[in-house]
Amino acid sequence: MESFNRAVDALSAAVFFKVPMLGVSIELIVLYLAVPMVFFTVWLGFPNLRAVGHAISVLRNQPREGEAKGDVSQFAALTTALAGTIGLGNIAGVAVALTMGGPGAIFWMFVIGWFAMTVKMAEVTLGLKYRVLDERGHAHGGPMYVLKAVLTRRGWPRMGFAIGALYAFFALFGAIPMVQVNQSYAAVSAVTGFDNGWAYGIALALAVSLVTLGGAAWLGRVASRLTPLKVAVYLLGVLAILAFNASAIPGALAQIWDGAWNGTAAAGGAVGAFVAGMRRAVFASEAGVGSAVMAHSLARTDEPVSEGMVALLEPLLGTMIVCALGGLALVVAGTWNGGLEGIAITTAAFAGVAGWFPYVLAIAVVLFAYSTLVAWGFYGLQAWGYLFGHKPATQMTYKILYIVALPPAAVIDLGRVISIVDCSFFLMAIPNVIALYLCAGELRQDVRDYWRRVRTS
Numbered sequence: 001m002e003s004f005n006r007a008v009d010a011l012s013a014a015v016f017f018k019v020p021m022l023g024v025s026i027e028l029i030v031l032y033l034a035v036p037m038v039f040f041t042v043w044l045g046f047p048n049l050r051a052v053g054h055a056i057s058v059l060r061n062q063p064r065e066g067e068a069k070g071d072v073s074q075f076a077a078l079t080t081a082l083a084g085t086i087g088l089g090n091i092a093g094v095a096v097a098l099t100m101g102g103p104g105a106i107f108w109m110f111v112i113g114w115f116a117m118t119v120k121m122a123e124v125t126l127g128l129k130y131r132v133l134d135e136r137g138h139a140h141g142g143p144m145y146v147l148k149a150v151l152t153r154r155g156w157p158r159m160g161f162a163i164g165a166l167y168a169f170f171a172l173f174g175a176i177p178m179v180q181v182n183q184s185y186a187a188v189s190a191v192t193g194f195d196n197g198w199a200y201g202i203a204l205a206l207a208v209s210l211v212t213l214g215g216a217a218w219l220g221r222v223a224s225r226l227t228p229l230k231v232a233v234y235l236l237g238v239l240a241i242l243a244f245n246a247s248a249i250p251g252a253l254a255q256i257w258d259g260a261w262n263g264t265a266a267a268g269g270a271v272g273a274f275v276a277g278m279r280r281a282v283f284a285s286e287a288g289v290g291s292a293v294m295a296h297s298l299a300r301t302d303e304p305v306s307e308g309m310v311a312l313l314e315p316l317l318g319t320m321i322v323c324a325l326g327g328l329a330l331v332v333a334g335t336w337n338g339g340l341e342g343i344a345i346t347t348a349a350f351a352g353v354a355g356w357f358p359y360v361l362a363i364a365v366v367l368f369a370y371s372t373l374v375a376w377g378f379y380g381l382q383a384w385g386y387l388f389g390h391k392p393a394t395q396m397t398y399k400i401l402y403i404v405a406l407p408p409a410a411v412i413d414l415g416r417v418i419s420i421v422d423c424s425f426f427l428m429a430i431p432n433v434i435a436l437y438l439c440a441g442e443l444r445q446d447v448r449d450y451w452r453r454v455r456t457s
Helices: 002-015 028-043 052-060 074-085 092-101 104-129 143-153 157-174 178-192 197-212 216-244 246-262 269-285 304-311 313-333 343-351 357-388 392-405 414-438 440-456
Strands: 018-021 024-027
Touching: 002 414, 018 028, 024 028, 024 269, 028 104, 028 269, 028 414, 028 440, 052 074, 052 304, 052 313, 074 216, 074 304, 074 313, 074 357, 092 104, 092 178, 092 269, 092 313, 092 343, 104 143, 104 246, 104 269, 104 304, 104 313, 104 414, 104 440, 143 157, 143 357, 143 414, 157 357, 157 414, 178 197, 178 343, 178 357, 178 414, 197 357, 197 392, 216 246, 216 313, 216 343, 216 357, 246 269, 246 313, 269 313, 269 414, 304 313, 304 440, 313 343, 343 357, 357 392, 414 440
Parallel strands: none
Antiparallel strands: 018 024
16 A cells, blocks of 8 residues: 555656746646636537527427437436446535645636536547547447547548547546545545445445446436436535525635635745645546547437537536535635545534434445446446447456445545546546647537528528
8 A cells, every 4th residue: 555655656756747837836747727618618609608598498409319429318428427426526525625725726617617517518429520430330439539630631540549648648648537426435434434444435326236237228228317306405505504504604605715816825825825726626527538528429410519518517517616615615615624625524514503414425425426426337338348349248357347446445545535536637637638739620510500590590
């Protein structure tokens, strides 16, 4: 374990290499992701303002089975992606952002979530445009297929496959959502006193196997039922905290606003708040990482841009609503600066409402962890399939490896878990953002053509 910890620390230092800027040190990878969020928001005509209502309309009028290519409905694709996106990064991640950057990090998570909507729309549009069908008629997609197709079209097929393979390789590690196992165990242990991490990890892995060993259609059905339930349970708890501490809300909002611009030196000032918010917002929304593209590529539609519009709802729901409200609740409760870490901060905030209330959080956490684990098992399967093929025997090999990899996460140190996840996510973003820039021109043309057809239909 000591050697493992040293390796993780070395990887984190390399991935989060810092450069001097405006008198402070800021991680280069953070800037790498912040720039395309702003660029594509302007380049594509602010779809995060214009397209929210249209996205909801698309879901109301989505194609039925047999009317378009794809394995699941657009709603099922959205909920599958949300199952992976809205996870413990939206609960424990908010608490981590507060301890890293102070209350101001919550403001930056909200702002970055708004810009993330456009990046999510762009990457999903490309994923649908360049998805492939296997010999059984099942759809497969993701940044690896986009990179392969785009670079092959430009006369560099080997480079396209290689960079796509690089993304898939990083995704295999990013697809082991250790935070979900680690922090769900911490929440259950805090409430019940159960202290056997290995037993919990094995039990959770067995439960995940029930869905992971099934197909995409089964995953879509489970996700479409679990995702609304888990969000509802958690938000009811958050709203209860805010209701019980209503008089503290104005002061908490002032803390968040002031912290965003005048953060304490301990938190790295305003820049520290921004960096903490950026890192956790990326983890919470997955925008720029390209992971959700693999779920949306299953959608039953012949209009890539329409699925991109649907996808922009993810950061809106997951980061701008769930994370922002959760962060406000933690600031209101005042548990974020009491020496606790991770999910323990949220548990303490729930306990302030009633002695039994942490059980509500524990239920929400297990639902969040479970649905995220089954969704990311599917994402990893897509990356594995790109590298090794989509034959049934090959897929079964990955599913078994994925299930076996889950239990150890329950007993790994939280700080190392966060480092592993952050490194994997940001490394996935490097080739994915390259794909976005390569396709910037065709993206804008596709979006303009789509709006033209919508207006004339």
